Amino acid sequence: MVGQRGRRDGEATPAEPARPRRPMSPKRRPARIPDADNAPTAEMPAVDTNGNGDVVEARAKSIPEAAVARLAVYLRILSGLAEQGATTVSSEELSQAAGVNSAKLRKDLSYLGSYGTRGVGYEVSVLVSQIERILGLTRKHKVAVVGIGNLGHALANYSGFPGRGFPVEALFDLDADLIGVPVGGLPVSHMDDIPRVCAERGISIGVIATPPTAAQSVCDRLVAGGVQCILNFAPVVLQVPPHIEVRKVDLAVELQILSFHVARRADHGGNAGEPDGPEPRNNGRGRGGAGRDGGRGMVVR
Numbered sequence: 001m002v003g004q005r006g007r008r009d010g011e012a013t014p015a016e017p018a019r020p021r022r023p024m025s026p027k028r029r030p031a032r033i034p035d036a037d038n039a040p041t042a043e044m045p046a047v048d049t050n051g052n053g054d055v056v057e058a059r060a061k062s063i064p065e066a067a068v069a070r071l072a073v074y075l076r077i078l079s080g081l082a083e084q085g086a087t088t089v090s091s092e093e094l095s096q097a098a099g100v101n102s103a104k105l106r107k108d109l110s111y112l113g114s115y116g117t118r119g120v121g122y123e124v125s126v127l128v129s130q131i132e133r134i135l136g137l138t139r140k141h142k143v144a145v146v147g148i149g150n151l152g153h154a155l156a157n158y159s160g161f162p163g164r165g166f167p168v169e170a171l172f173d174l175d176a177d178l179i180g181v182p183v184g185g186l187p188v189s190h191m192d193d194i195p196r197v198c199a200e201r202g203i204s205i206g207v208i209a210t211p212p213t214a215a216q217s218v219c220d221r222l223v224a225g226g227v228q229c230i231l232n233f234a235p236v237v238l239q240v241p242p243h244i245e246v247r248k249v250d251l252a253v254e255l256q257i258l259s260f261h262v263a264r265r266a267d268h269g270g271n272a273g274e275p276d277g278p279e280p281r282n283n284g285r286g287r288g289g290a291g292r293d294g295g296r297g298m299v300v301r
Contacts, residue, residue: 143168171186174191206227
């Protein structure tokens with residue numbers, strides 16, 4: 001009732017004798033919600049490596065797309081540190097190398113269950129293992145490149161893909177002069193064979209480097225062959241089933257964005273050495289975002 005609303009626990013009322021206040025049991029105590037960006041670092045908890053993959057899957061589902069893009073950047077930096085023989089890295093060192101503030105870095109790594117060790121930082125090898133697991137890099141993802149023009153040739157011959165777990169296993173084109181010709185050690189197949197070859201070789205990622213008029217047809221063939229993800233270099237929006245992920249790379253749009261920044265600096269007196277604002281430039285590392293043909297990051301959607 002209204003008269004009882006302001007009564008404290010333990011106060012007497014005319015109809016009720018005073019009762020001693022009992023200590024709140026641990027179950028009733030309100031849980032403290034830690035601030036992952038500002039909380040002091042603690043011992044890094046172990047990550048499930050053998051068996052209960054549900055833990056990793058649950059964590060992966062909770063990570064925002066922008067954080068996923070940054071995790072890929074952290075992995076590249078950490079892999080370089082590991083190659084140089086580094087065993088630990090501080091949050092400040094890693095955040096500076098990635099171009100983010102340390103609070104955001106700690107927030108991103110907290111999605112992995114990683115909080116580092118005070119005074120020591122993060123173990124490079126452990127962090128690499130955690131990020132690779134979250135990003136699904138513990139197994140190889142076979143790639144098919146469709147459209148063996150200048151861009152397709154470059155992608156097929158790029159040696160960096162296999163070393164990062166993305167071996168190119170199939171090439172496709174319509175040009176009769178290219179069919180059967182090896183590019184990067186692989187013979188080029190006809191586009192009509194996309195569904196069969198992709199299914200036989202277990203292709204999970206398709207790269208479309210064709211003119212825009214052919215992109216949708218190629219996309220349909222890749223989906224029919226069991227491809228789950230598509231990287232689209234063609235300047236067109238693809239129509240795909242809900243379970244297919246598409247990321248779009250539009251280099252012309254990226255150049256237009258750079259043109260905007262050049263023009264803005266010129267309008268401010270031509271001093272290209274001064275940043276336009278307090279926010280640091282991302283140096284081409286991408287802006288996160290994702291979704292089916294709808295995100296960014298090198299205008300990657």
